[in-house]
Amino acid sequence: MTKQQANWSPYDNNGGSCVAIAGADYCVIAADTRMSTGYSILTREYSKICKLADKSVMASSGFQADVKALQKHLAARHLIYQHQHNKQMSCPAMAQLLSNTLYYKRFFPYYAFNVLGGLDSEGKGCVYTYDAVGSYERVGYSAQGSGSTLIMPFLDNQLKSPSPLLLPAQDAVTPLSELEAVDLVKTVFASATERDIYTGDKLEIVILNADGIRHEYMELRKD
Amino acid sequence: MFRNQYDTDVTTWSPAGRLFQVEYAMEAVKQGSAAIGLRSKTHVVLACVNKANSELSSHQKKIFKVDDHIGVAIAGLTADGRVLSRYMRSECINYSFTYESPLPVGRLVVQLADKAQVCTQRSWKRPYGVGLLVAGLDESGAHLYYNCPSGNYFEYQAFAIGSRSQAAKTYLERRFANFADSSRDDLIKDALIAVRETLQGETLKSSICTVAVVGVGEAFHVLDQDTVQQLIDAFEIVGEPEGPAAEPEPEPEPEPDAAAEEGTTADQGAAPDQGVAPMDI
Numbered sequence: 001m002t003k004q005q006a007n008w009s010p011y012d013n014n015g016g017s018c019v020a021i022a023g024a025d026y027c028v029i030a031a032d033t034r035m036s037t038g039y040s041i042l043t044r045e046y047s048k049i050c051k052l053a054d055k056s057v058m059a060s061s062g063f064q065a066d067v068k069a070l071q072k073h074l075a076a077r078h079l080i081y082q083h084q085h086n087k088q089m090s091c092p093a094m095a096q097l098l099s100n101t102l103y104y105k106r107f108f109p110y111y112a113f114n115v116l117g118g119l120d121s122e123g124k125g126c127v128y129t130y131d132a133v134g135s136y137e138r139v140g141y142s143a144q145g146s147g148s149t150l151i152m153p154f155l156d157n158q159l160k161s162p163s164p165l166l167l168p169a170q171d172a173v174t175p176l177s178e179l180e181a182v183d184l185v186k187t188v189f190a191s192a193t194e195r196d197i198y199t200g201d202k203l204e205i206v207i208l209n210a211d212g213i214r215h216e217y218m219e220l221r222k223d
Numbered sequence: 224m225f226r227n228q229y230d231t232d233v234t235t236w237s238p239a240g241r242l243f244q245v246e247y248a249m250e251a252v253k254q255g256s257a258a259i260g261l262r263s264k265t266h267v268v269l270a271c272v273n274k275a276n277s278e279l280s281s282h283q284k285k286i287f288k289v290d291d292h293i294g295v296a297i298a299g300l301t302a303d304g305r306v307l308s309r310y311m312r313s314e315c316i317n318y319s320f321t322y323e324s325p326l327p328v329g330r331l332v333v334q335l336a337d338k339a340q341v342c343t344q345r346s347w348k349r350p351y352g353v354g355l356l357v358a359g360l361d362e363s364g365a366h367l368y369y370n371c372p373s374g375n376y377f378e379y380q381a382f383a384i385g386s387r388s389q390a391a392k393t394y395l396e397r398r399f400a401n402f403a404d405s406s407r408d409d410l411i412k413d414a415l416i417a418v419r420e421t422l423q424g425e426t427l428k429s430s431i432c433t434v435a436v437v438g439v440g441e442a443f444h445v446l447d448q449d450t451v452q453q454l455i456d457a458f459e460i461v462g463e464p465e466g467p468a469a470e471p472e473p474e475p476e477p478e479p480d481a482a483a484e485e486g487t488t489a490d491q492g493a494a495p496d497q498g499v500a501p502m503d504i
Contacts, residue, residue, distance in 0.1 A: 076319075076320050079316055080313075083312050
């Protein structure tokens with residue numbers, strides 16, 4: 001008797017790519033705005049980026065229904081934190097909360113591939129990258145989603161952090177300026193759009209720095 | 224109120240049909256320091272007296288933000304108030320999560336009242352010893368509710384609870400007809416004057432009172448001490464609180480000896496009707 005297979009899946013992949021780059025005093029988080037299912041486009045204008053706290057912004061690709069539920073969950077937890085501590089959550093704290101929230105559903109995961117960007121308590125840029133069940137690491141830059149295999153190698157080439165094995169220990173943040181980092185992000189998405197069918201339409205960029213939050217948009221190929 | 228054989232348990236009725244434990248809980252509210260609330264069509268203001276036990280200690284927090292559109296001032300057992308605030312915050316967050324819209328104030332106070340009622344009908348519980356003035360804004364406008372330990376709740380145009388609140392209530396009763404159309408600043412001024420009434424001659428300074436506002440386009444927040452002191456200084460110069468029309472342009476120069484002018488206006492009402500069961504009010 002052959003093993004029974006499920007004839008229905010609770011998950012769907014809505015595609016898209018997300019990137020984040022940490023700088024000395026800024027952080028750039030970007031994602032495309034295309035939402036797909038199978039070979040069809042559901043919409044060209046869906047934001048995958050969510051501001052969780054003053055200094056924490058999350059971009060998530062994968063199954064957007066799970067992403068939405070995850071964002072709502074984190075927003076509610078953040079509100080509770082603010083009531084109890086009378087202040088906003090720091091980015092490292094939010095990073096740990098996100099990890100715990102994801103692992104909580106270890107046996108029915110959020111189909112969300114997240115990258116969290118923000119400023120740490122010293123004002124330096126920080127990026128945390130996750131898998132679907134909460135394994136995370138602080139890095140200088142990261143890409144997730146359908147275009148990540150195209151984007152990540154290019155970022156490695158341009159930004160490769162010094163090996164953590166080298167002494168003296170060096171910062172994971174990129175030496176690039178804010179404008180250079182934004183430019184790099186635009187370049188990287190334009191490239192990914194060429195070959196990844198799930199990435200395109202429009203690019204949404206969020207820049208976090210000491211002055212606050214800024215948004216930028218760029219058109220991408222719509223095919 | 225006197226000790227009798229029917230007041231040990233909250234689940235014991237007296238022959239006169241009273242639950243003494245609940246009434247005693249309401250006494251606890253009267254012992255707490257004063258809290259005042261007033262509303263107009265677009266704003267609600269909460270103000271309370273913050274007395275520290277000694278110069279060395281900080282004062283207790285009596286005003287809590289529950290959500291962007293709701294705040295609460297408490298009088299009585301502060302610990303009970305804190306727990307109920309946490310419950311209210313939790314309810315607001317859950318409602319927002321499910322319905323993506325703010326919890327209507329009227330719904331919240333009913334839930335709070337039902338929670339208080341449970342404690343009046345269980346032998347292993349005791350009533351909450353705290354009165355709450357819930358100030359909030361929703362689609363149906365600005366609201367001020369009073370929730371008491373008995374599980375009753377009422378909506379008010381203006382109200383005061385806690386010790387010496389009768390003085391504030393008398394002032395509010397004189398002026399409440401004007402509140403509906405008051406501007407935000409006039410409402411805050413009236414709240415501060417009402418607080419001053421409860422102080423019985425003591426100088427009103429921002430270090431002993433806390434003021435919070437919620438209104439159309441204005442999330443619930445507690446005003447910082449400097450702002451409150453400026454507002455106090457601005458109207459202290461007026462002196463007589465029974466002035467016929469509220470002055471729209473307060474004078475900027477501060478008047479440190481305004482305390483002398485307040486002596487006559489402190490209106491100490493006699494201890495409220497002792498024979499009538501408070502729940503009848």
